[in-house]
């Protein structure tokens with residue numbers, strides 16, 4: 189149950205559901221969390237936030253509820269902080285990731301707006317946003333990356349920046365880069381496409397292939413982004429990633445046609461994360477590729493286009509069957525990956541929704557954990573283009589809530 193309280197009523201053990209006020213102003217990267225540390229309590233109370241929402245089902249209530257109880261009733265036991273489970277479920281992590289993505293998207297939208305108005309990027313704001321994305325990814329990579337892949341047509345450019353930033357963090361961590369480099373990777377991903385603020389929106393959102401002239405206009409965005417960032421960002425590797433994320437190892441990319449010896453780590457990483465997010469996202473003129481199919485095809489582009497060593501690390505980051513992948517199981521059922529457990533990347537949690545032998549939908553769809561189900565196993569990745577299911581994202585969203593009624597309605 190949610191309760192609106194003043195910041196002065198806050199105490200350790202409460203579960204903060206949402207903070208009032210702007211995310212960027214209060215500087216708290218987490219919007220919902222169990223308040224366990226005195227330092228966080230002090231920070232919140234001195235942050236300028238005057239009120240917030242707490243969830244009393246997940247943490248302590250305000251202190252003034254006790255006196256209202258009848259005198260003969262023993263006071264309700266106050267749960268110790270240690271008794272409150274800090275382990276979040278997959279569903280809770282997804283909800284948290286959704287909130288964070290929404291906030292990040294709003295902040296990126298504002299950055300693009302400022303750039304279009306001719307204003308320089310505020311480096312402190314961009315760094316804070318990148319840090320918040322980094323912390324969200326490190327809290328639960330699969331949850332954040334799963335949510336960040338969902339984009340609507342009108343928010344594509346902004347959510348793409350958030351998603352690439354998140355993928356960069358995951359890849360940098362997989363590569364074991366030092367924390368300063370992970371931070372840098374988050375910022376490079378976030379800012380890599382800022383030049384699109386200057387791309388004609390009709391071309392940027394064109395529902396179809398670009399003409400040569402339109403493509404030439406679009407290809408200016410790395411240089412334009414670089415020039416914009418040059419005014420306020422002094423990190424040479426971030427600038428380099430922005431300028432060179434469309435270069436290829438064989439020198440056939442743009443804007444400068446640089447080849448392998450001239451392409452640095454951040455630019456190579458950004459190229460991989462950028463391509464992956466672009467080809468797995470739904471666009472007005474084409475459906476995104478299934479994550480597993482995308483990885484399969486990208487593997488063929490290593491060498492001439494992408495860095496193979498970095499790509500191998502990228503695959504390890506996402507798992508062989510990333511969330512959202514369409515799979516064929518031994519039983520002939522088609523299943524969608526909706527969750528991954530750590531160290532069980534080969535046996536994801538799936539929702540089975542189509543029987544290829546009977547050629548009919550499974551009604552209601554069936555949730556399976558392949559790490560514990562001895563009867564079932566993956567036999568192949570499937571290309572969604574061969575099946576024309578239009579509701580895979582809805583199916584995924586219903587599955588992550590493990591909400592059987594929601595699944596029932598999908599096949600009604």
Ligand SMILES: [Fe+2]
Pocket residue numbers: 380381409433434462
């Ligand atoms: Fe780009």
